[in-house]
Amino acid sequence: MKKARALLATCAALVFAVGLAGVGHAITNGQLDGNLHPYVGLVDNGVFTCSGAALSSTVVVTAAHCLWPWQAGGSGPVNVTFDTDASGTPRFYAGTIYTNPDWCIACQHGVPGFDTHDIAVVVLDDTGVSLAEYAVLPTEGLVDTLPMKTALTVVGYGYQGYSRGGGKPAPMKDFKRYYAATELVASENRKSDEYLKLTANPAQGKGGVCIGDSGGPALLGNVVLGITSYLPNSECVGVTYSNRLDLQYALDFVNGF
Numbered sequence: 001m002k003k004a005r006a007l008l009a010t011c012a013a014l015v016f017a018v019g020l021a022g023v024g025h026a027i028t029n030g031q032l033d034g035n036l037h038p039y040v041g042l043v044d045n046g047v048f049t050c051s052g053a054a055l056s057s058t059v060v061v062t063a064a065h066c067l068w069p070w071q072a073g074g075s076g077p078v079n080v081t082f083d084t085d086a087s088g089t090p091r092f093y094a095g096t097i098y099t100n101p102d103w104c105i106a107c108q109h110g111v112p113g114f115d116t117h118d119i120a121v122v123v124l125d126d127t128g129v130s131l132a133e134y135a136v137l138p139t140e141g142l143v144d145t146l147p148m149k150t151a152l153t154v155v156g157y158g159y160q161g162y163s164r165g166g167g168k169p170a171p172m173k174d175f176k177r178y179y180a181a182t183e184l185v186a187s188e189n190r191k192s193d194e195y196l197k198l199t200a201n202p203a204q205g206k207g208g209v210c211i212g213d214s215g216g217p218a219l220l221g222n223v224v225l226g227i228t229s230y231l232p233n234s235e236c237v238g239v240t241y242s243n244r245l246d247l248q249y250a251l252d253f254v255n256g257f
Helices: 001-010 247-255
Strands: 040-044 048-053 059-062 076-080 094-100 119-126 152-155 161-163 170-172 179-181 195-200 217-220 225-229 238-242
Touching: 040 059, 040 217, 048 152, 059 225, 094 247, 152 195, 152 225, 195 225
Parallel strands: none
Antiparallel strands: 040 048, 040 076, 048 059, 059 119, 076 094, 094 119, 152 179, 152 217, 161 170, 179 195, 195 238, 217 225, 225 238
16 A cells, blocks of 8 residues: 555656646746746656756656656657647647666655656657757766755646645646746655655745656756656645756766767
């Protein structure tokens, strides 16, 4: 049962909907992004959507669990849009998603050991997309040099939260790109060497990630320190976990493209 609950927690970072029409959108406690982070896009695999960050005109980094059906070392077709407002008829770019061959979901019991190597790369077809700027990979070990409570930014197209007031809580969504401030949290669990633990507490003025933000970046400036991987609960509050990109295996995998 613990493993099943953990799986649901991770799946809360996804949008299980058919195509774009059912997608929930917006970082929690965030603001409209406009063109602040033009390299953050929405990744649609035809079943659910994630977020991602373009490192070049043809390479987008996202989460491995954004491939459907889930498969370590697998690949499949996806479409990506970088329109800040995807509520109308956004322009999509076709591509192929490739997951890390060592990715594993629900490998161990409990949230701290639930996920590993949750990294994927989307290679866009042809010449890809021309953007005003692109995200930047971190240097190896950068996260280990940062003090706790370092201010970061999360960006994505996920749920902004849930409306309440009678009946089942309904996801709030508007199909737009949002960003929010967050901070590094001290962590002593066994996954702290692979994952960033980030705040997600609106009561303290901090934003966070929610359903649909999987694969979106945790940024230090334009440097992608990590990509949104999973949540410990379906309420999108408390803390969230992002797979670090400053590790050798992550950099080797992404640079291979």
